Amino acid sequence: MTHAPTHPIKLGGVHHAAYRCKDAKETVEWYDRVLGMEYTSAFSEDTVPSTGEHDPYMHVFLDAGNGNVLAFFELPTQKEMGRDENTPAWVQHLAFRVGSEEELLAAKDHITAQGVDVLGPTHHGIFKSIYFFDPNGHRVELAADIGTEEQYAELKRVAMPMLEEWSRTKKAPRHADWLHSANE
Structure with a gap:
């Protein structure tokens, strides 16, 4: 499967990836404290612009480095957030790159010191990873490329x-x- 150079869509990267959170402030503070992600902006509306539905929300944006943005929605009038019980907890996750195996090990020490349980490092052949959960139950991975x-x-x-x-x-x-x- 190859795409012709004349494909009509020319992607410029991921603008942002958005997930749900239980508490926007707690989420922003956790990602800053644990991963050093800067809180950059927010949108808050009572009506969803794309659908016109009345559904108050807070949409927060965090800098994940290299022009990548991670965003979260807090939805106070919706049912309590859960997860897809038909999918194992290890499948859906957010993976961030760190610069080296040494940085990965230092990150593990820092995250553990924040009271977060960390699994790994796990060797995947071309990268090593550590895994942990954010306060919303989202699995987070930090990965260091080690392949040739x-x-x-x-x-x-x-x-x-x-x-x-x-x-x-x-x-x-x-x-x-x-x-x-x-x-x-």
Whole structure:
């Protein structure tokens, strides 16, 4: 699957990703204290601009670095937020890049010192990650890339055969077994 250079849509990156939160102020303070994300702006309305529905909300925006923005909605008149009980808690998550394995380990120490339970680091072959939950129950991952250019090129090369095999068998393809052979 390749896109022609004449595709009509030219994306410029992610403008923002938005999730629901239980308490906007608590969420802003947590992301600042735990991850150092700067609170940059907010929108608050009683009527949803895109639908015209009366549904008061606070929409807060946090700087996630490199022009990436993470946003949250607090919806006080909606039912209490939950999660998709049909999807394991480890599946849906927010993943942020850190610059090195050393930064990842320092982040783990800092986050643990904030009273947050941290899992990892977990070795994924081309990156290592730590995992924890924010006060809203969203799983957060910090990842440090450790792969080589050759490894990334090989992963790109086997991406389509892996997808095709998965689509056909619904079993984990073995095209990239080498990724986990070097686990520490």
